[in-house]
Amino acid sequence: MVRMADVARAAGVSAMTVSNVLNERLPVGEPTRARVMAAVEALGYEVNLTARHLRAGRTDTVAFIVPSFHDYFGEVADKIAPLIEAEGRHLVLERTSGSPEHEMAALSVARLQLYDGVLLSVAGLDRDQLDRVRSSKPIVLLGERDVPDRFNHVRLANEEGARLATAHMIEHGSRRILALGCTFDTAHMMTSDRRIGWERALLDAGLDVDPRYVVPIATYTPAAARDALLDVIASGLPFDGVFAVTDVIALGAVAALAESGLRVPVDVQLAGFDNLDMASFLPPGLTSVDANHEGVAETAVGLLHRQMAGWTGPAEHVVAPVRLVVRGSTRGGA
Amino acid sequence: MVRMADVARAAGVSAMTVSNVLNERLPVGEPTRARVMAAVEALGYEVNLTARHLRAGRTDTVAFIVPSFHDYFGEVADKIAPLIEAEGRHLVLERTSGSPEHEMAALSVARLQLYDGVLLSVAGLDRDQLDRVRSSKPIVLLGERDVPDRFNHVRLANEEGARLATAHMIEHGSRRILALGCTFDTAHMMTSDRRIGWERALLDAGLDVDPRYVVPIATYTPAAARDALLDVIASGLPFDGVFAVTDVIALGAVAALAESGLRVPVDVQLAGFDNLDMASFLPPGLTSVDANHEGVAETAVGLLHRQMAGWTGPAEHVVAPVRLVVRGSTRGGA
């Protein structure tokens, strides 16, 4: 391991001069700078980032902590990365499996030290647990859970999105719409907020809210969604529309409907949420609620940058607006 | 920031004793241990991982460096994470955009220092560039590029997989099969290795290899794939099968075929590569070459663990076997 001191010796200067050359902190005379650079090249020296971090208290790295790496979070992460890199920092992803324990561990003093700032997609933690986090590290929370006021937070207009999607299917003739993957949780969660939007659309249209039409799912995978929907079909419960709580769930629904010979959108209309890349390619095109990933990424990163730059004003709680992207899976589409 | 020295003072012992209690390195008397633990609790002390890293030379962290976070790599990363965590380490993901410069930077001395080991999915680097990497850090390379012998490397049986998929479509009646997303590169690349498999299947069946049937794609997105295939359709080139170089490309093909009123598998058979989760849900089910992500993950992590444990034997070059998963998008499927 080549150290700064080795470079210093080779160039006949002190370590501090090497540091000044490399970091352009204090001015260094041209001949000296040249000698130092030559020594750096000759020895192949590179700074020890750990030592720099310990001494300078800065890592130039931001973490985005997500429940899982694939699908939705992978897409959002790819939007976030360039924004972080534009400010000369690195982005790394960590995974929590959505468990509260892992999420708390990611917010522990020890782990937060490793980054200049952290974006956390909250899946498992509730407000009380988040309140126990004591740290002045810049943090921005993403996701649909309730969070303490002191945290910057970006969430989606879940209820409105679900309402839009459901109302759109009602408008085009659906009367019995499943809320696939929704729940009756009382705490704010993605699955319950979206259920409320679904309910609202039904009530606005003067339709009944039948709890049998809320179909919870064991795990948020297309496989579980397909199985759940196949069960519904087997049970004989009549339906002519499906609001899937996410596009990933909608993917499972597409498979179940196709397997059962139900045509989309003729027999059953289908709408999802998230507008993943996939949505526009899945024939006949998946109608989906779009929350503008890119805008969400910009907002969240903006809040984080502001904190990292030293801003100490009150935290912001942003609700990202949504719009419905209509495609062939509903009768308003092509 | 609470330091170990603060805990030591509170417990009336030396910092070293605190360290010994927390790390269970040297034995500590029970009453002392209790006092130390009480002080740790009272002050809410947590170790400074950066200082530990600097002194102890270990981060307990492994990086998986990928071209992009979504789709294929997100799925593989979710398989790798539990394997790393099972050994008590953390996994972080970094992104290179597939550019050689970013990949080299990720392999720089400075960045490698941050991890106990690195898994790198090579997209842009060639053998010569990789040869310039000088580091004894445990590294395992993934991906289809050629790599120097001294690196552990896991790649897929690309040629065989493409051959299987193509042969399967020939067997079920296709005679003019597009190689969508393939290329004529001479270096080993995913897109050229798979083209060779496609060629082989054609030749084995006594069919012509017509270069017009190799359709390169600007960017590896479903949108670009759809556009490329729509262009082919518009050109009037007749075809009755599509081998898509990846499932992501196949997704674009599905959209293009649906838009053009071509029925899968009746008019055109379609097969992909990677067997992403999506493949089994995309109606009528996407026939795809499965490379057993989980097995690849286990192999790669196994090689990395071996290196991190101090193994210094020769590097291994593993070619992960593939099999064809037949679904409804080809006529052998349901």
Add this chain to the structure above:
DNA sequence: CGCCGTCATATTATCGATAAAATGTTTCCT
């Protein structure tokens, strides 16, 4: 000619933890 300011570079102290060696204390055995 001598004093002061400016610029370039060097010295010192420190970030927080831990490996290795040193010190002190108790126990045990003959």
Add this chain to the structure above:
DNA sequence: AGGAAACATTTTATCGATAATATGACGGCG
């Protein structure tokens, strides 16, 4: 009782860089 072994804890040095401060050389000016 004497001495060694066993055990518990502390001391010292170090990982590699950098912020803050100090030193030295030179030029300008009265």
